[in-house]
Amino acid sequence: MPGFRIRASLRPARLSRQSTAVIALSPPALAQLREDYYDTDCPTLMDIMRNAMDIVAENDPVNLPALLRLWSHDAMVSGADGSVLLSSRPGAKKPAEKAEKDAPPNLTLFGFEAVEFLKSAVELECPGTVSCADILAISAQLAVELTGGPVFQSLLGRKDSRTSHYNDGVDELPGETMNMTQLVKSFAAMGLTQRDLVVLSGAHTIGFAHCSGFMYRLYNYNSTTAADPTLDWTLADQLRRVCPKRNADPNRVQALDITTIENFDNGYYFNLQLAEGILESDQLLYEDPSTRSLVDIFADDKDAFFLAFVESMIKLGNNRVLTGEQGEIREVCDKVND
Template sequence: MMIRMFPGLRAALSMVFVFGLVASASGQLQMNYYAKSCPRAEKLVQDYVREHVPRSPNLAAAILRMYFHDCFVRGCDGSVLINSTANNRAEKESIPNQTVRGFDFIDRVKSILEAECPGIVSCADVLALVTRECIVVTGGPSWRVPTGRRDGVISSATEATNNIPPPSSNLTTLQRAFTNKGLDLKDLVILSGSHTIGLSHCSSFSSRLYNFTGKGDQDPAMDPKYAAILKSKKCRNPNDNNTVVEMDPGSFKTFDLSYYSLLLKRRGIHQSDSALITSSSAKAYVTELLKGSQENFYAEFALAMEKMGRIEVKTGSAGVIRKHCALAN
């Protein structure tokens, strides 16, 4: 017997079905997931980060970048941590990840947790927890990190290249990459605020200074005075692959709103930074953040980070718990 379904009911049921898919992907994450199986897990992560990251403050930005790059490829499953093998070029070998560092730090935290609770805490959760604590210890915001992620065993350099938007991205490319992961324009603007800390290699933006369109020209979207400073004092050689530059000059160790102020002055270091003021909608978010308080930025960043941390997570029977984060079991 065929049952006639009214259009409104059909739409409602479709929405329930879609919501169910989303919920099933992240619904098993929960706060204090390891409360019984490894009660000291989060405290051990916190203590290690608090002891070691202040000695190497640039590490916080590096770990945050690693976390972004992990979540944008196969979801937040720790696949960025896996080493290449004779038969596979892992994510680490992709162009976006060749300057990512901090892998040894994650390995050390994982070894502490393995000693405490063997085979219990996933590498994906280790990375998520370490990222949060790294930002907190540098004076930045905290956020909820529900846990229960399981680890992936597939890591592909090609997939990383295809999914991680490069620093030369325009707004269309950025939005496409974020939309593919369930993140919207506001998330893009908020999460880009992570560039308020850390450093960037000259090679990631030198084309903006020396050869923007292939004719030896400069990117007109960049403040010419700022470009001149970079060319004369920092990135003097267009082929420099080693020199690093502050992404938020004068404030690169402080998690604040300075990054957004620089955007409006056309001093975003990457093309992907400058892209945030090329549309009225994105620029409106930037302006709104600057009108608000730093506490408001922290609150917005916390929400966006928790949302990102749920991208395509593996829970339940999906994935594995890798004993060594660099090895796919």
């Protein structure tokens, strides 16, 4: 894999972090999903993944939030089945012929090369054993840990989907312009609550957004000549310099947590209290009375956020998964087996 190489040592160095919470949970039992799923067939899986994730982080620290976002987009569309990793078949032109990866909400995803590197590292030791869906889930788990977030263990045993649909990516992913009713409905379709919405949005503490995701808040908001009034005016002025109205770089990105960019913490919620949410759907969590109190709780108590985040992550990761004889274990993550 270009840009990556596997180290001999299986003991990864940790990125610096302010604090770590170790959390043990007992989620509702799910058939064939368990923490020790690979203990017999691939007992060194977590050592392999930790070593490989260290290399991924050293190659580019932005890979960590990218992998967390990639996993969330996978899990939110038809469950955590690795469908977002599949490429469209050559010659596909119509939306109905394309894969989920090519849906507009997924066009800014990256980290696919990192996933293939992780898969190749696992395949060297445990060929044909670990699904891409589980590798992606573990990568998200470790991305949180390596940036200073809570330490937890995902349940494992997922199989990879043999299908991936463009329209699912369009229809099922929540968007930054949705109102609260739409967001709650979108999360309910995934088996998640309004609380999960607030909690999982906290992943934006290490997230980034392209200018296209928030520029409309900076210029002529709602057909006015001003910026979105729920956005701090000083921050709006700074963002205009990042994303100018004319000749804006489509590849330019902005950190969603402007205070502690590389640390997984509760600073995201503190920013919302100061009207410094970059995405409109983020700031909405504080502006809407139904979710403001939860934002306040997490802004004041990092441990409460960490505990809630792990619960919601596991809940999302266990929803609508393929197990047993369903799906397959792909040889490579971007295409189904022959």
